[in-house]
Amino acid sequence: MRYRFFFSKRKKDRTEHVNDGSYVPMYKQLEENIHYINKTLDQPTDLKVRTITIAETTIRCAVIYIDGIVDDMTVHESILHNLESLSHVPQESDELLFYIYTKQLAVNGVQRETNLEQIIIAILSGQTVLFIDGQQTALIVDTVGGDKRQIQEPLTETLIRGPRSGFVETISTNLALIRREAKDPNMRFRTLYGGKRTKRKIVIVYMEGVAKQSIVDEIMRRLETLQIDFVQGSGHIEEWIEDSYLSPFPQILNTERPDRVISSVLHGKVAILVDGTPFALIAPATIADVLHSPEDYYERWIVGTSLRILRYLGAFISILSPALYVALISIQPGMIPSDLIFSIASTRESVPFPPIVEALLMVITLELLQEAGARLPQTIGQTIGIVGGLVIGEAAVQAGVVSPIMVIIIALTAIANFSIPSYSMAISFRVLRFVFMFAAAFLGLFGVVLIYIMVNIHLVRLTSIGQPFLQPYVPFVKKQWDDVIIRAPLGKLSRRKNDTQKR
C-alpha cells in the first residue's frame, strides 16, 4: 500500500492532466475557454478551432472539434453552414444559445454542458463543441464519425453455411448488427465506460427474462470494478472479470460472429461488446460451448452431431497424442502390436534421441511455425507452410533427427488442434500438451492419467461467472444433453426449456 501511495504522490508532482471527472466551470470569455482547452490538450495539430461571428450580430462563437474523428459532412453542412446562414437572430447571447440549441442544428443529438472537463472528453471522443462568447454553457453536438471498416466476413471463425457478416471495430455498428437480427423488445443493452484514463464504451447485451438476473448483476459488478488505465480490447475485460486467472482455460468465450452472440443471448447468456474490437465476449461459458460451432445448427442434425463428435475426438488427439507416443514408445512398447513396433523401431534406429526429446523438438517446431504463420502477412504465410510442412518434416526425417511416425503424430496433432472452433481454447490445449508430454516421459501412461485426473479436478472447480464450467456433464443436467455431444433435431431440441422466469 505504501508503494502505491508513493506512486500516486509522484503522479501529482508532474504537470500531468489526469481527467478524474472533477468539475471545472466554464469561463465567461470565449478566449479563456479556448485557451483552457488548448492548454490542456497542448495545442494539438488536429484540433480545429473555427471562430466565427454570427450573422446579423456582433456575437462571436467558436466551433471546436478534432479532425478525423468527426463526421466532416455533419460538421460542415449542419453546423458551420447553418451558423453562417442564420436569419432573424436574437441579439442577446443567452437567447442566441437557446435559439441555436432548439432550432438551428440539424443533427441527431445536441446537449448543453457547463463542465470544461466533460467538454474536453466530448471533443476527444469525436463530438463538436460550440462556444458562444459570454455564455457559461456550451453545446455539444454529436458528430462522431470518421473512417470505419466495412463489415466483412469474420476471419477467425469462418463457416461454410452461415451468415458472412462479422463484427467490426465500431461498437455502434456491432450493436446494429445484433439489433437487425434480433428484433425482441426484451433485448437489453446496458452501457458503461471502462478505463481510468481513456474511457472505453462497453455494452452488455442480454435478454430480459431469459438471462439469469444474478449473472447480469454479477457481470455488471465486475465490470464496474475495472481498475485499469486503458481497456485494450475485450482481452483486458475478459482477464479482469474471469473467475480464475490462474487457469489455463478461457472461461469466457469470444466471438466475431453476430449470429453466435444472438443465439447465446437468446439462451440466457450475456454478451459484452467493447468499442474498438471486433471480438465480443460471451459469459458464462461452459466447456461444451467451446467445442460447439454455429455450423452445427446450420447443417442438418446428423451432420452437426457427427462434426461435434469429430471435434471432441480432435480435442483429445490434440492434447494427448504426442504424450501417448512418448509413453508408448519409451515406457509401454508392449501395447503396440508387434508388427507395428518393429517397423517403428526400425525407423527410430537412426534417431539418437529418446522419444521425449524427439517429440519436444517437433512440437516446439510446430508451435514456432504456428506462431510465425499467424504473425506474417498472408502471402509470406504460405511460404512458411511449405518451409515448415515439407522441408522441415521431410528433411528432419532424412537427416535422422526424428522418426517418420513422429512427423505423422505431429501432423495429426496440428490438424486436430485446428479443428477446435475456439482459438483461445486451442491455445490452452497447446499448453496442456506440453504438461502431458513431460508427465508421459517421467511416468508413462501412469503420468498421463495422473495429469488427466488433475486437469479434471481443476475443471470441476472452475466456474465462469459463478456457473460451473463443466455444467452439463457435472453437475449433471439431463435436459441439456440434447445439445451437448448430440445436437438433437430442431424439433426435439429443448430450446430454453429450463428458464424459470416464464413470462
Next chain:
Amino acid sequence: MIIVHDTTGNDQHISNGEFTVAFPAIIIGVSILELPSEVASATLFSDGWVAILVSGILFSILAILAVKVAQSFPNDSFFTYTTYLLNKPFAFIVLLCIIIFTTLISSYILRSVAFMSKQYLFTNTPPEVITLTFLLVVIYALCGERIDLFRLNLLFVPIIIFIFLMVGVFSIETFEYENLLPVFKTNLSGYMDGIMQTFSSYYGFGIGLFYVYLLKNKEKVTTCALAGISISTIFYLFIFFYCIAIFGNLATSNLQFPTIELAKRVSIPGGVFERIDAAVFTIWVMAIFNTMTMMLDTSILLIRTQFKKLKRQTVAFILAPIIFYISMFPQTIAQLNSYGSVVGNLATIFHCLIIVLLFTAMKIRGVRSYEKS
C-alpha cells in the same frame, strides 16, 4: 449452445445422482482386480456369483439401514447423532475407529497402486515415487470443496464402467460357456467362504452414514443407496463371469489379478492395440483415485466434526504423511495382500456392526424431535 441453467448454481449440496454414483466410486477399487480369484478359489465352477450376489444383497440392506439412520437426522452430522443414539465416549471411539480404518485402507490402496504399476507399467521406478505422485494428486483433489469429489466420481465412474464393458465386448470371442457349467455344485460352507471373501470388496457401503445430511433432497436416498450398491454388484458379477468363462475356475483362482489378465486376452479388431492391460490399468487408476479421495474425505469430514477450526487442507496435509508412511510398511505382495484383507475385512465388519447398532438404538430410543433444537 448450452443453456444457462437456473437450478444448478454452484451450490455445495450433493445431488441424488452424485450420491448414487458415490457408492460404485468408493466400492469399485483395488479389490476388483483380485475379487474373481478370491471368490473362485472358495467356490466351484461359476458358483461364485451366488456369493457375490448374496453379499451384494446383504450390503444393500446394510447400506439402506445406514441411510435410514442418517435420514432420521437430516441436519445432523454422524458424530452428533451417534452421540445422541449411543453416548459421547462411545461415539468418539466409533469415530476414531473409522478414521483409523480409512487411514489404514488408504495406505493399502496407495501401496497397491505402487505394486500394480511395478507389475504392469514400469519395473525400474521406485515405489516411493509412484506412491508420492499419486498421493499428491489425491491431496490436490482433497484441497478443494467436497462437492468437487462427488462430481469427479460422476466424471470417472462412467469411463471406468465403459472401459470394462469394452474389455468384455472385445474378449467375447474367447468366452467359453462350458466353463460356466455346471451350476450349484458348491456346498454351503464354500458359499459362506466365498461371501467372506467378498467382504472387503464392499467396503464403503456405509458412506450414507456420513453424507446424507449434505444432500439436497433427502427423500429418495434409499433408492440411491440401493442403486449404488446394485451398480457395484452387477459390475462385480460381470467381471466374475467373464473371468470364469475365459480362464475357467482353476486358472482364475490361481491368477493373481485375473481382471487385468482379462485385458491381456483382448484382441481389438484392426490391431491398433495389442495388449490393453496397461490401458485398463491406467483407467483403473481413476477408480483407485475415486476410492481414495472418497475415503479420505470421510476421514476429513469426521475429523472436522471434532476440530471445527481445522481447515480441510490442514487435515489433508496432516493425513498425507501418515498414510504415506504406513503404506511403506508392506514389502512383498503377499504381505500387502494379507494386510489388505485383514484390514478390509475388519473395517467392513466394524461398519456392519456400527450400522446394526445404530439402527437398533434408533428403533429403541426413537428419533429426537426437532422442536427442541
